[in-house]
Amino acid sequence: MLVAFAMLNESRQHHRRRAQNVDRHRQSRGKNLMEDYFIPNSLYPVSKFQERYRMQPHLFQKIMHDICNYDTYFIQKNDACGVLGLLPEQKLTAALQMLAYGASAEQVDEIAKMGKSTILECLVRFCDAVKNLYMREYLRRPSPKDLQGLLQKAETRGFPGMIGSIDWMHSQWKNCPTAWQGDYGNRKGQKSIILDAIASFDTWVWHTFFGVAGSQNDLNVLGQSPMFNDVLRGHSPHITYQINNTIYSSAYYLADGIYPRWMTFVKTIPNPQS
Structure with missing residues (x-):
């Protein structure tokens, strides 16, 4: 007592x-x-x-x-x-x-x-x-007028047809529940959630997709992201530009080497010759 x-x-x-x-x-x-x-x-x-x-x-x-x-x-x-x-x-x-x-x-x-x-x-x-x-001004997708501005700016910087840079990153989940740690464990042994984002030259982040488990690879992330819904439905912006005497009609995103070899992505050249 x-x-x-x-x-x-x-x-x-x-x-x-x-x-x-x-x-x-x-x-x-x-x-x-x-x-x-x-x-x-x-x-x-x-x-x-x-x-x-x-x-x-x-x-x-x-x-x-x-x-x-x-x-x-x-x-x-x-x-x-x-x-x-x-x-x-x-x-x-x-x-x-x-x-x-x-x-x-x-x-x-x-x-x-x-x-x-x-x-x-x-x-x-x-x-x-x-x-x-x-939200109405910044947290939205580009309008047709915005896209034209992005394309013009990208062309002056040597990237005709580019409408944004795409990348994704792992956000560490410190308090991940034990039952979920297998799904959310990344290759570095950390528990994380993936953030996918597209940004313009002036750091206007006009697309984000967050919530994919850290164990997923880039193809899994792209397969779940809504960014390509318009492309699959045939609603992507119609533009025309010429590179090396070849005419193209679809915009692309500037990406790093981890992304797949799709027409939608253009990867940087590690050792340019000119």
Whole structure:
């Protein structure tokens, strides 16, 4: 009986310790973050900002302005006790750290000085805002006008007929269930899920296909991807271009050596002679 009482008391004390709020000095961290990246003559140059945020500062500012107008959650305001809350730069930094680097909430806490629940809420709200703000403009397939622009740009760069670069990558699944590890194990012994994507010259990612098990090869991924549905149905864009006195009528994607030898793919030449 005494042992059970002691265990219950210890459990209650542990719960109280977990329930205590931690003073993360969020205001001082927000000030440091601004001095590091977001003020004139900041500590780190633009090149470091681009490397760590995966975008230019002006693009970050535009996204932050749009999202703050869309969702007032990201605007800095006083809490119930009158204490000034988190900066929008801190909230967006937290979301981008998780999206760009796959960081956990604990890792982001060290960078932005935010609680786990706040970090996860920032992530969910950020994704919701991006979806609703930019889906019609960016998260879509190219229109006929877009395709013409892509073709013209590719031709000026020496790739007539190319409408995008295609590649796929393995995204590691750290907490893959034991029962699924055989299907999701890749050749490196890791558990992963495959992401297939197509991007234009200006990094407009206009096609993504995610969810194939890491044990699948490139043909299996292509067989499940919806990117060739239009090609199979005869609805692919009709274009005409000439290379080496040969006229072609179908667009192609620039790919690496792992893709099959199909007309839809053009692979790079390792040692060009001219």
